[in-house]
Amino acid sequence: MRTREPDEICAQAVDLARAAADLLAGASNVGGHVAVQADGDRVVTHLFACLDPAYQGWRWAVTVARAARSKTATVDESVLLPGPESILAPEWVPWRERLRPGDLGVGDILPASADDERLVPVVALEGDDGLADLGEIAAAVGELAEPLEDESRTTGNTMPPQARVLSALGRDDAAFRWYTSEHGPKSPFAHAAPGICASCGFFMRLAEPFRQVFGVCANAYAPDDGRVVSVDHGCGAHSEALLPSGPAQPVAPVIDELGYDIMDLPGVSVEETVFESLDHG
Numbered sequence: 001m002r003t004r005e006p007d008e009i010c011a012q013a014v015d016l017a018r019a020a021a022d023l024l025a026g027a028s029n030v031g032g033h034v035a036v037q038a039d040g041d042r043v044v045t046h047l048f049a050c051l052d053p054a055y056q057g058w059r060w061a062v063t064v065a066r067a068a069r070s071k072t073a074t075v076d077e078s079v080l081l082p083g084p085e086s087i088l089a090p091e092w093v094p095w096r097e098r099l100r101p102g103d104l105g106v107g108d109i110l111p112a113s114a115d116d117e118r119l120v121p122v123v124a125l126e127g128d129d130g131l132a133d134l135g136e137i138a139a140a141v142g143e144l145a146e147p148l149e150d151e152s153r154t155t156g157n158t159m160p161p162q163a164r165v166l167s168a169l170g171r172d173d174a175a176f177r178w179y180t181s182e183h184g185p186k187s188p189f190a191h192a193a194p195g196i197c198a199s200c201g202f203f204m205r206l207a208e209p210f211r212q213v214f215g216v217c218a219n220a221y222a223p224d225d226g227r228v229v230s231v232d233h234g235c236g237a238h239s240e241a242l243l244p245s246g247p248a249q250p251v252a253p254v255i256d257e258l259g260y261d262i263m264d265l266p267g268v269s270v271e272e273t274v275f276e277s278l279d280h281g
Helices: 014-025 132-141 168-179 188-192 270-280
Strands: 030-040 043-050 058-065 074-082 119-121 164-166 203-205 214-217 228-230
Touching (some): 014 030, 014 043, 043 074, 168 214
Antiparallel strands (some): 030 043, 043 058, 119 164, 203 214
16 A cells, blocks of 8 residues: 655644644643654644653644645644553553452442342242352351251331342352451461350351351450351450469569659659659669
8 A cells, every 4th residue: 555645835834833732732841853644635743752751652743734725734733642652551441340349438339230140139039048159168167056046037127128139149259258258267366266156155147048157246355346257267255265274373573672753742843853862872
């Protein structure tokens, strides 16, 4: 394909193009003339180096054109464009794909999309007996505590009904995330704990299908207070934890033979008392 030759009159309008770039960006931000390229019949773009440190490698592009049989070129448009070696922003990623757990702040709203695979309509769970994965986890953990009696459900709840609930995939994802987190059995707290959460009086089990494996810590002094923990997690704030047994050792009294007490005597300042003590020391 034959390369289009730039219009001669437009190609020679370098000063006109520079004046337009100076007007747009300021003379201090416009560098030398880099190149000229033909965009069409009697349409040429002049490129000038950008001296703005925030746009390294970018170029000011000023397009000039002239009418047929005219001997004068006029400015068409001026714009800042990236060059071959310019610093560009990374490829744009939708905010939902950039979002990570913990990014949500106070007042932020994060609606679940209509096709969120973690959620399903309530009617879709009819006949669902729970999670296979949770059953496998519970079997691996073993019967760590006696099952609790089913609690009676209160009536007259005025809260609006749920339109969607967790799907099997959503529950599997939550169970795996909780069990492998620092609130599961592999955390340093759990390894050093005197007992597991299942035998702790502060452990409140979740509802089905999570109750076999997970609960919530209700000990204000525990590091996991108010958090979901696994039945085989643990910490030093276990309700049945005991101090190490052994003979009681009386605490040896501490006798300070070098210090002194500063007394506020009538007519004697604290400074005089201090200096007098130092002089007799």
